[in-house]
Amino acid sequence: MADFEDLLPVIAKNLGGEGLIKELCNGFQLLMDKDKGVITPESLRRTSTLLGLPDLRDDEIMSMVKEGDLDGDGALNQMEFCVLMFRLSPDLMEESLLRLQKESTTEVDFDGRD
């Protein structure tokens, strides 16, 4: 299995730039289980208000994880999350990317991953 770092330039290129990737992965940082470093149904439940979906049901959470879980480990790693978000809402992501680029005054250091 390829490392995420190896795939990232390819994904960034395909999606049209680094800005979208940065935004997607900022979302990942917010939603993930800090101990495990992946998004789990439990971490999603805890952070559902961040999604604007405080009343998210368990079955909705499970189906979201299942939808994006490409390797079948029951959790979303960073790449799976990025792919899922883009698949779910390419138009939305494009709009928010444009907004982010206009409004953002702080540069996100995407390489500072530790």
Ligand SMILES: [Ca+2]
């Ligand atoms: Ca997975």
